Amino acid sequence: xxxxxxxxxxxxxxxxxxxxxxxxxxxxxxxxxxxxxxxxxxxxxxxxxxxxxxxxxxxxxxxxxxxxxxxxxxxxxxxxxxxxxxxxxxxxxxxxxxxxxxxxxxxxxxxxxxxxxxxxxxxxxxxxxxxxxxxxxxxx
Amino acid sequence: xxxxxxxxxxxxxxxxxxxxxxxxxxxxxxxxxxxxxxxxxxxxxxxxxxxxxxxxxxxxxxxxxxxxxxxxxxxxxxxxxxxxxxxxxxxxxxxxxxxxxxxxxxxxxxxxxxxxxxxxxxxxxxxxxxxxxxxxxxxxxxxxxxxxxxxxxxxxxxxxxxxxxxxxxxxxxxxxxxxxxxxxxxxxxxxxxxxxxxxxxxxxxxxxxxxxxxxxxxxxxxxxxxxxxxxxxxxxxxxxxxxxxxxx
Numbered sequence: 430x431x432x433x434x435x436x437x438x439x440x441x442x443x444x445x446x447x448x449x450x451x452x453x454x455x456x457x458x459x460x461x462x463x464x465x466x467x468x469x470x471x472x473x474x475x476x477x478x479x480x481x482x483x484x485x486x487x488x489x490x491x492x493x494x495x496x497x498x499x500x501x502x503x504x505x506x507x508x509x510x511x512x513x514x515x516x517x518x519x520x521x522x523x524x525x526x527x528x529x530x531x532x533x534x535x536x537x538x539x540x541x542x543x544x545x546x547x548x549x550x551x552x553x554x555x556x557x558x559x560x561x562x563x564x565x566x567x568x569x
Numbered sequence: 570x571x572x573x574x575x576x577x578x579x580x581x582x583x584x585x586x587x588x589x590x591x592x593x594x595x596x597x598x599x600x601x602x603x604x605x606x607x608x609x610x611x612x613x614x615x616x617x618x619x620x621x622x623x624x625x626x627x628x629x630x631x632x633x634x635x636x637x638x639x640x641x642x643x644x645x646x647x648x649x650x651x652x653x654x655x656x657x658x659x660x661x662x663x664x665x666x667x668x669x670x671x672x673x674x675x676x677x678x679x680x681x682x683x684x685x686x687x688x689x690x691x692x693x694x695x696x697x698x699x700x701x702x703x704x705x706x707x708x709x710x711x712x713x714x715x716x717x718x719x720x721x722x723x724x725x726x727x728x729x730x731x732x733x734x735x736x737x738x739x740x741x742x743x744x745x746x747x748x749x750x751x752x753x754x755x756x757x758x759x760x761x762x763x764x765x766x767x768x769x770x771x772x773x774x775x776x777x778x779x780x781x782x783x784x785x786x787x788x789x790x791x792x793x794x795x796x797x798x799x800x801x802x803x804x805x806x807x808x809x810x811x812x813x814x815x816x817x
Contacts, residue, residue: 457639
């Protein structure tokens with residue numbers, strides 16, 4: 430925190446002091462840590478996209494290739510990575526839905542509608558889409 | 570309740586010191602005293618060289634903002650008794666701003682950023698004075714009133730990590746004030762402001778930490794203003810991509 434950086438000399442302000450932002454500034458506060466985690470979550474979201482593309486590529490390569498891909502998914506390291514990724518993707522989704530009411534100032538009858546009215550449908554759509562996907566995957 | 574509380578105040582004399590230091594003062598812990606009262610007590614009775622800004626003592630002028638135990642606060646609205654259990658109060662100059670002396674920071678950078686978003690009513694067509702005022706309904710006033718409550722105390726800048734990391738970021742209050750005029754039915758300058766706001770240094774620098782809104786003593790919600798403007802700017806960009814012939 431403490432390297433002196435003299436910004437400017439002027440007649441009436443002989444010397445300014447400016448402290449440097451510590452490399453670890455984001456550790457001291459939950460809202461800052463949450464922000465960093467949210468930024469990092471994009472890496473894991475990207476990983477899920479890559480994994481899906483790999484799966485599709487394997488599927489198009491025939492049963493043999495798909496089986497190899499399934500074997501890859503069963504690797505404990507990949508399972509661990511997917512578990513961590515799931516946590517980050519959920520975190521990403523929740524923070525995104527909670528942001529929606531901030532960004533959308535919808536007014537009805539001259540008043541801002543409650544946050545829940547904006548975030549609620551987002552969560553409901555999320556649950557509905559998840560249920561449909563789960564039904565497709567688990568019906569067999 | 571103990572009779573006194575310790576104030577750990579950051580001191581900095583540019584003529585004598587290369588870096589700030591901490592000086593401790595014992596002040597009476599009175600129920601009706603705010604941190605600003607304690608600083609004035611020190612200045613009047615203990616150490617006249619202590620330097621800090623203040624004016625109205627009632628949360629209107631926005632000049633007594635400081636870091637109190639690491640949080641940006643208006644010291645005129647921060648009671649000593651809130652910190653009685655801890656026994657001490659750390660008072661520092663507002664974070665991320667250059668310090669001129671003791672608790673006084675330079676806000677020139679903020680002032681120039683504020684000017685860059687043109688926070689005033691811009692009219693393309695002025696009607697003759699004889700036609701009277703530009704009238705506004707209570708509903709139209711309600712759209713921007715919250716953002717107009719800003720007192721330029723810059724607590725939101727001290728709360729925002731992006732301000733510390735990227736000195737070119739226009740920052741929460743200036744964007745909220747731009748939005749205050751954008752949403753005013755009498756204003757016609759939103760396109761001029763968009764050239765400044767819809768940039769990396771403008772709204773896209775914001776990563777929605779949200780601490781600006783928590784720090785704001787006037788409930789302006791700069792974080793909300795910025796997120797709403799992100800939506801406006803995105804829709805505007807989409808519109809100009811889909812309908813490039815459309816007049817702006």
